Amino acid sequence: MTSKQNTQQKILDAAERLFADTGFSATSLRQITGMAEVNLASVNYHFGSKKELIQAVLQRYLAVLMPRLDQEFSLLLSSQKPNDLSKVLSVFVEPLLELNRIQNRGTTLFLQLLGRGYTDVQGHLRWFFNHHYGRTLDKFVLLVQQSCPALPASEIFWRLHFSLGTIVFTMASNEALKDIAAADFNEVVEIDGVIKRLIPYLAAGIAAPLQSD
Amino acid sequence: MTSKQNTQQKILDAAERLFADTGFSATSLRQITGMAEVNLASVNYHFGSKKELIQAVLQRYLAVLMPRLDQEFSLLLSSQKPNDLSKVLSVFVEPLLELNRIQNRGTTLFLQLLGRGYTDVQGHLRWFFNHHYGRTLDKFVLLVQQSCPALPASEIFWRLHFSLGTIVFTMASNEALKDIAAADFNEVVEIDGVIKRLIPYLAAGIAAPLQSD
DNA sequence: AGTCAATTTAAACAACTGTTTGAAATGTAC
DNA sequence: GTACATTTCAAACAGTTGTTTAAATTGACT
Numbered sequence: 481m482t483s484k485q486n487t488q489q490k491i492l493d494a495a496e497r498l499f500a501d502t503g504f505s506a507t508s509l510r511q512i513t514g515m516a517e518v519n520l521a522s523v524n525y526h527f528g529s530k531k532e533l534i535q536a537v538l539q540r541y542l543a544v545l546m547p548r549l550d551q552e553f554s555l556l557l558s559s560q561k562p563n564d565l566s567k568v569l570s571v572f573v574e575p576l577l578e579l580n581r582i583q584n585r586g587t588t589l590f591l592q593l594l595g596r597g598y599t600d601v602q603g604h605l606r607w608f609f610n611h612h613y614g615r616t617l618d619k620f621v622l623l624v625q626q627s628c629p630a631l632p633a634s635e636i637f638w639r640l641h642f643s644l645g646t647i648v649f650t651m652a653s654n655e656a657l658k659d660i661a662a663a664d665f666n667e668v669v670e671i672d673g674v675i676k677r678l679i680p681y682l683a684a685g686i687a688a689p690l691q692s693d
Numbered sequence: 694m695t696s697k698q699n700t701q702q703k704i705l706d707a708a709e710r711l712f713a714d715t716g717f718s719a720t721s722l723r724q725i726t727g728m729a730e731v732n733l734a735s736v737n738y739h740f741g742s743k744k745e746l747i748q749a750v751l752q753r754y755l756a757v758l759m760p761r762l763d764q765e766f767s768l769l770l771s772s773q774k775p776n777d778l779s780k781v782l783s784v785f786v787e788p789l790l791e792l793n794r795i796q797n798r799g800t801t802l803f804l805q806l807l808g809r810g811y812t813d814v815q816g817h818l819r820w821f822f823n824h825h826y827g828r829t830l831d832k833f834v835l836l837v838q839q840s841c842p843a844l845p846a847s848e849i850f851w852r853l854h855f856s857l858g859t860i861v862f863t864m865a866s867n868e869a870l871k872d873i874a875a876a877d878f879n880e881v882v883e884i885d886g887v888i889k890r891l892i893p894y895l896a897a898g899i900a901a902p903l904q905s906d
Numbered sequence: 907a908g909t910c911a912a913t914t915t916a917a918a919c920a921a922c923t924g925t926t927t928g929a930a931a932t933g934t935a936c
Numbered sequence: 937g938t939a940c941a942t943t944t945c946a947a948a949c950a951g952t953t954g955t956t957t958a959a960a961t962t963g964a965c966t
Contacts, residue, residue, distance in 0.1 A: 487943080503813070506718055509924065519945050524925060526943095599812045599865045600716070606869065634878040635890070641870055642859045642894050649858025652812060657854055665847035676904070677848075681855050684901030685894045700913080722954065732915055737955060739913095907966100914961065923952065931944065936937105 488526050490516040493583070496537045500592035504534050504600045535608060538597065541579055541590040546613045548575040553619035562626040566683045573675055580671075588654055588671050595648030628687055639686045646682065650674060701739050703729040706796070709750045713805035714868075717747050717813045748821060751810065754792055754803040759826045761788040766832035775839040779896045786888055801867060801884045808865030811857075841900055852899045859895065863887065 494516035498507040509530060513520045527533040552571045556563050579586035597605040610617070625636055650657065654674065661667040669677075707729035711720040722743060726733045740746040765784045769776050792799035810818040823830070838849055863870065867887070874880040882890075 503718075505716075506813075508922075510922085519943095520924095521926080521946090522944070530924065595812070595862075598862070599808070634874065634880055637874065637878065638870075638887075638890050639894055641866075642863060642891065645859045645862025645866075646855045646898075647858075649811070649862050650855060653854070653858075657851075661847065661850065665850065667847055674851075677851055678855065680901045680904045681852055681898045685859075685898030688893045688897030691889065691893045721952075723952085732913095733954095734916090734956080735914070743954065909966080910964090912961105912963070915959085917957085917959105919954100919956070921953080921955105924950100926949070927947085929945085929947105931942105933942070934940085936939085 487516075487518050487522055490518055491523060491526065491533070492537055492540060495533055496540075496583070496589050496593060499534070499537060499596060500589050503596050531604075534597075534605070538593055538605070538608075541582065541586065541593070542609075542613065544582060545575055545579060545590070546616050548578070550616040550619065553616065553623060556623055557619060562629065563623060565624065565627040565687050566679060568620075568623045568627055569679050569683055573672075573679070576675065577672055585671075588651060591647060591651035592654070595652040598644075598648060624686065631687075631690070635690065636686070639688075643682045643686060646685075647678065650678065700729075700731050700735055703731055704736060704739065704746070705750055705753060708746055709753075709796070709802050709806060712747065712750060712809060713802045716809050747810075747818070751803075751806055751818070751821075754795065754799065754806070755822075755826065757795060758788055758792060758803070759829055761791070763829040763832065766829065766836060769836055770832060775842065776836060778837065778840040778900050779892060781833075781836045781840055782892050782896055786885075786892070789888060790885055798884070800888075801864070804860070804864035804884070805867060808861040808863075811861050812865065837899065844900075844903070848903065849899070852901075856895045856899060859898075860891065863891070 491512060495507070495512045498511055498515065501507075509523050510520060512533075513523060523530070523533055527536055549571065552575070556568060556571065576587050576591070579590050583589060597609070621636065621640065624640065625631070625633060628636060631639075651674075654671070657674075658669055661669050704725060708720070708725045711724055711728065714720075722736050723733060725746075726736060736743070736746055740749055762784065765788070769781060769784065789800050789804070792803050796802060810822075834849070834853065837853065838844075838846060841849060844852075867884075870887075871882055874882050
């Protein structure tokens, strides 16, 4: 009984690290099973296929993160006045940082995987995400719209995707950025430092005045 | 004589389209030579290897774009007063749109390729870019620092990377975003529309007030 | 015409991919 | 200990990858 869970978990641990580092399609099952020190066939035995393994890796984090976010969004939505945009964005901070409890560098790994999911595989993962967590996402979009009543919905759509790009890219190159910051500015920045730097940048970008042309 | 250039160009045209659509590593040489209607071996004959083909595809655009940008940056730097941040960012618009002259949807293709370059291949392409165009990049950073005298250099470093993430990610998922925008908002957005939407977002984000904690 | 280099071609190369197979090993319950 | 299901394992599967080879074709110049 423990051996089964051990194998599954060893695979998930190795897979998420390799996926985050080099992408889904660039990571082979032999790399994964090699790092996990399990047999090659065990991936297909426990997860069925590589595609399902990718989903399982993401699910481990999404299943914890999304209900938490959903709860926080509902709380903010129940307040009468529109909420400050920075406040809405700050909702992400704590649930994201709590992913570090699932796994050692969980927060970083999850955000990197999210980025890979958007660029690596086309369509497939996006559909999976929207299908499972579309409702939660809608609540967030509604909150942003309430806090930026001057912006048309289409503009908010674009700016939220711009913001997603910022987050995803920053986390994907997180290691490199940390190294440069340390070398050039004598700065030691951890993941929570990066997230807190992101908030004012994103808030200002999303709420930017409309261009007049 | 004309046959050689035809083959090389047919390969480049097919390669850039496939690379932009599905990424560098996910595109096989057989797909490329199939679409280009040339022999499989001609890629290695004319370009040496797949890696060198990737560089050649990017070089076709970078060789036109970067000198133009460098020139514009120098011009702005020569002015006495610091320049408005939106003005500095707007420098990119015209040179980027001129890439449409090289190739049909040149601007879109190039920006998608840039995005792929940052997420697909690790290190390798980033080094290539910094090595060839680091000087031009330095001028740009200097311009941004001049236009945001209140921000410490380290903060600008982070925010410029945030911005790079926005651009790269947006272009990498450009097709998907356009489709969603068309379906949800009846919007038809072309590449110049996206670029012009980006400017105010980026300008506001980069110049955001510092967080007070 | 003939000469020589540049280019194209089909075929094969070794290495790698995800997946499947059937036997061996392990665990669980009676 | 026997019976049974779960899990592991080595081996092979068919398919794809980038690259190389050597012969065939094309081009340009005398």
